[in-house]
Amino acid sequence: VFPIEYQQALQHQKEEELAENAQNNKINLNKGEIKPEPKMCDIEETITDGHQEKRKLDMVLDKTRGFVKYKRETGMYRPAEKRMKDWDEIYNFTHVHKGLRVQAARCMECGVPFCQSSHGCPLGNIIPKWNDLVFHNNWREALNQLLQTNNFPEFTGRVCPAPCEGACVLGINELPVTIKNIECAIIDHAFEQGWIRAEQPSFRTGKKVAVVGSGPSGMAAALQLNKAGHRVTVFERNDRIGGLLQYGIPTMKLSKDVVQRRVKLMAEEGVVFKTNINVGKDISAKDLHEEFDALVLCTGATWPRDLPLPGRQLEGIHFAMMFLESWQKKQMGNKIDLQGLLAKDKDVIIIGGGDTGCDCIATSLRQGAKSITTFEILPEPPTKRSKDNPWPQYPRVFKVDYGHEEVELKFGRDPRQFSTLSKEFIDDGKGHVAGIKTVSVNWTKDVLGRWKMEETPGTEKVYKCDLVLLAMGFLGPEKYIASELNLSLDPRGNVNTPSGQYGTTIPKVFAAGVFYDDMFRC
Numbered sequence: 001v002f003p004i005e006y007q008q009a010l011q012h013q014k015e016e017e018l019a020e021n022a023q024n025n026k027i028n029l030n031k032g033e034i035k036p037e038p039k040m041c042d043i044e045e046t047i048t049d050g051h052q053e054k055r056k057l058d059m060v061l062d063k064t065r066g067f068v069k070y071k072r073e074t075g076m077y078r079p080a081e082k083r084m085k086d087w088d089e090i091y092n093f094t095h096v097h098k099g100l101r102v103q104a105a106r107c108m109e110c111g112v113p114f115c116q117s118s119h120g121c122p123l124g125n126i127i128p129k130w131n132d133l134v135f136h137n138n139w140r141e142a143l144n145q146l147l148q149t150n151n152f153p154e155f156t157g158r159v160c161p162a163p164c165e166g167a168c169v170l171g172i173n174e175l176p177v178t179i180k181n182i183e184c185a186i187i188d189h190a191f192e193q194g195w196i197r198a199e200q201p202s203f204r205t206g207k208k209v210a211v212v213g214s215g216p217s218g219m220a221a222a223l224q225l226n227k228a229g230h231r232v233t234v235f236e237r238n239d240r241i242g243g244l245l246q247y248g249i250p251t252m253k254l255s256k257d258v259v260q261r262r263v264k265l266m267a268e269e270g271v272v273f274k275t276n277i278n279v280g281k282d283i284s285a286k287d288l289h290e291e292f293d294a295l296v297l298c299t300g301a302t303w304p305r306d307l308p309l310p311g312r313q314l315e316g317i318h319f320a321m322m323f324l325e326s327w328q329k330k331q332m333g334n335k336i337d338l339q340g341l342l343a344k345d346k347d348v349i350i351i352g353g354g355d356t357g358c359d360c361i362a363t364s365l366r367q368g369a370k371s372i373t374t375f376e377i378l379p380e381p382p383t384k385r386s387k388d389n390p391w392p393q394y395p396r397v398f399k400v401d402y403g404h405e406e407v408e409l410k411f412g413r414d415p416r417q418f419s420t421l422s423k424e425f426i427d428d429g430k431g432h433v434a435g436i437k438t439v440s441v442n443w444t445k446d447v448l449g450r451w452k453m454e455e456t457p458g459t460e461k462v463y464k465c466d467l468v469l470l471a472m473g474f475l476g477p478e479k480y481i482a483s484e485l486n487l488s489l490d491p492r493g494n495v496n497t498p499s500g501q502y503g504t505t506i507p508k509v510f511a512a513g514v515f516y517d518d519m520f521r522c
Contacts, residue, residue: 003108003169009068063135066105072175073099077402084365084406087331089255091158093188096181100134103178107131110169115179119392120167123149123156127164127179134182143190146183151220152262154191155245157184158254161355167392191261198268205229210292212279212481215243217512218298219262222271225296232271233292237278240332243300247325250359252366253402256332280481289485289509296502297481297495297511301474307351311425316340316433320356320471327363340467344368347464349436350415351375351422352471360469361403361415372407372415373463375436377453379443380418419443421455426462435464477513485509 062069077083078092109128114120116127126145133142146153157180168176190196207230211222214236222232240246242259267273279285289295304319306312318341326341343364350360353376364372381398389396400414407415421441428434440459446452476493488496488505495504495511502510 006068009065013065013068061101061105061135063105063132066102067108067170067174070102070106072106073103073178073181074175076178076181077405080402080406080409083252083402084362084410087250087252087366089158090252090402091184093185096178097185100182100185101137104131104135104182106170107135107177108170114167114169114392115164115177117167117392119163119394121164125149125164125183130186131177131179131182134186139186139189139193140195142186143195146186150183151223152216153183153187154258154262155216155254157181157187158258159249161394163394166394169392171395172391196265198265200269201227201229203229204231207231207293208233208291209294209296210235210288211296211298212285212288213243213298213300214241214273215298215300216245217300218243218296219245219266221296221298221512223266223269226266226269226271230293234271234273235277235279235283235288236273236275237282239275239329239334241273241275247328248321248356250324250363251328251331252362253359256328280484285481285484289506293508295509297504297509298513299477299481300513301476303475303478303493304470305472305475307422307470307472309422309424311427311433314425314427314433315431316466317425317468317470320350320352320360320469323469324356324359324363327367342367343467345370346466347371347373348467348469349373349375349463349465350469350471352473353378353416354471354473355401356473357469357471358401358403360471361407364467364469365403365406365410369467371411373417373465374415375420375422375438376416376418377421377441378418380416421453423460425468433465433468435462436468437462487511 073096075092075095077090078088083090107128109132113128116124121127126149130142130145133139133145150156160180162180164179165171165176168179170176187196205228209225209230209232211218211225211232211234214222214234218234218236219242222234226232234241236243238247240260241263242256245254245259246256263273277283279288285295302321304321306319323341326336326338329336330338344367346369348360348364348369348371350357350364350372351374353374357374361372361374381396383398385391385395385397400408404414404416407413417438419441420438422436422438424437425433426435426437438461440456440461441453442456443451443453477495479489479493481487482489482495485506487509490496494513497504497511502512504511
C-alpha cells in the first residue's frame with residue numbers, strides 16, 4: 001500500500017538534498033579552489049517583511065508534493081491551561097485557519113479517495129475537491145461542493161469523530177490531512193462573508209409533514225423536506241430546539257450560538273418548531289398521523305445503559321446525559337435545581353470512556369471537581385494500529401482528547417483506569433454513594449477467536465467518590481411512540497425499516513436516525 005509516486009517523490013527529495021549538501025561543502029583545496037566568501041548583506045536586507053514573506057509563501061506552496069514537504073498541523077485546541085478556565089469553544093480557530101492552505105496542499109487528490117469511501121465519510125463528502133479549492137482560495141466554490149452532501153458542516157466540523165481522516169491514504173505512513181479543520185473553516189468563512197442566507201422554497205407542494213425530535217436527524221429531515229416544498233413542523237419535548245446538539249454536547253465543544261444560528265435560519269426558511277411537546281404523552285402520535293400527510297420519527301437513542309450493581313439506588317449516581325443536560329440548561333439561564341449534580345469539590349468517577357465520558361470529564365473539571373477518575377472496562381489501546389485494525393478502518397489507538405489533557409495538566413495524571421470492572425457501590429451510611437469496589441480484568445481470546453473477560457485475583461480496589469456518572473452508551477430509542485402506533489421493531493429495539501429506506505410497517509410513518517460516526521445523515 002506504499003504508493004509508487006510517494007516513493008519517487010521521497011527519492012527525488014533525497015537526491016536534491018544530497019546535491020545541495022555537495023554544493024555547500026568546502027571545495028577540495030587540492031584543485032586550487034577556495035571556499036567562497038559568505039554573501040554580505042546590508043542591515044536593511046536582514047529585516048524581513050512579514051506580509052511580503054507570506055506572499056512569497058503563497059507563490060511557492062507546492063500542491064504536487066505538499067504531502068511530502070508539509071507536516072500536519074496538530075495544534076487544534078487552545079492551550080489547555082487557558083481553555084480549562086472558561087466555557088468558550090476549545091478550538092484554536094485563528095491559529096488553524098492561518099495555515100489552512102498549507103494543510104490543504106497535503107491532500108494528494110488520490111485516484112481512489114478512501115476518505116469518502118465506506119470506511120471514510122458516511123456522507124460521501126467530496127473531500128479532495130474542496131481541499132483543492134481551498135488551496136486555490138476559491139472558498140465560494142468550496143462551499144458549494146461541501147453543501148452538496150452535508151446539511152450542517154458547522155456541526156460536523158466541530159464534533160464529528162472524523163472517520164475520513166482515519167481512511168486518508170496519507171495516513172498509511174504519515175499523519176493524515178486535517179480534513180475536519182478544513183471543513184469547519186469553509187462553513188465558518190461562509191457565515192462570516194454572509195453567504196449563508198435563508199432561502200425559501202421556490203414552490204410549495206401543499207403537503208404537511210410532522211417531524212418528531214429536533215436532534216441531528218430531525219433537523220436534517222426537516223431541512224430536506226422543507227427544501228422539497230413541504231410544510232414541515234418539528235415537535236420537540238425539551239424547551240429548546242437541537243436535541244443532542246443543544247443539551248448533549250457541552251458548550252465548550254459546540255457553542256450553542258452555532259446551534260441556534262442554524263435553527264433560526266431554518267425557521268426563516270419556513271420550518272415551524274414547537275417545543276415542550278412530548279409526542280406520545282402531551283399529544284397523541286395517532287392524532288399527528290391523522291392530521292399530517294406524513295409522520296417522521298427522529299426520536300434519537302435516549303434510553304441509557306444502566307449498571308445494576310448492589311448499591312445502585314444510592315444518591316449521587318446519575319446518568320451522564322442527565323448531568324450534561326442539567327448543566328447546559330443552567331448555563332442557558334433556566335431556573336433549575338441541580339439536585340446534587342454539581343461536581344464542585346467532589347471526587348467524581350465516570351464509568352465509560354467514550355466521547356460522552358470525556359465531555360463529563362471536561363465539565364466536571366470546569367465545575368471545580370476535587371478529583372476525576374474514569375473507568376474503562378477495555379484494555380488500554382495500542383499506540384499504533386494492531387494487525388486486526390488495518391488501514392483504512394477507523395484507527396482504534398490510544399488517544400488523548402481535550403478532557404484527558406486538561407485533567408492531566410491539573411492533577412498530574414491521566415484520569416483513565418483501563419481494564420477496570422465495577423463490582424459494587426458503597427453506602428456512606430446515609431444513603432449516599434461513598435465509593436466503588438472494583439477489580440481488574442484480563443482480556444484473552446478463546447479457540448474461536450472471540451474475546452473473553454476474566455477477573456484478575458488479588459486486584460480488588462476501592463475508589464472513593466461523591467458523584468458517579470454512568471456514560472456507557474445507549475440501548476436505543478424509548479418505546480412509547482412505537483407502542484402507540486404498533487410499529488415493528490428490529491432486534492436492537494429500533495423502528496424497523498427496509499435497508500436503505502425509511503418507510504415503516506405503517507403507511508405514512510417514517511423513521512430516521514444517526515449513528516455515532518454517521519452523525520448528520522438522514
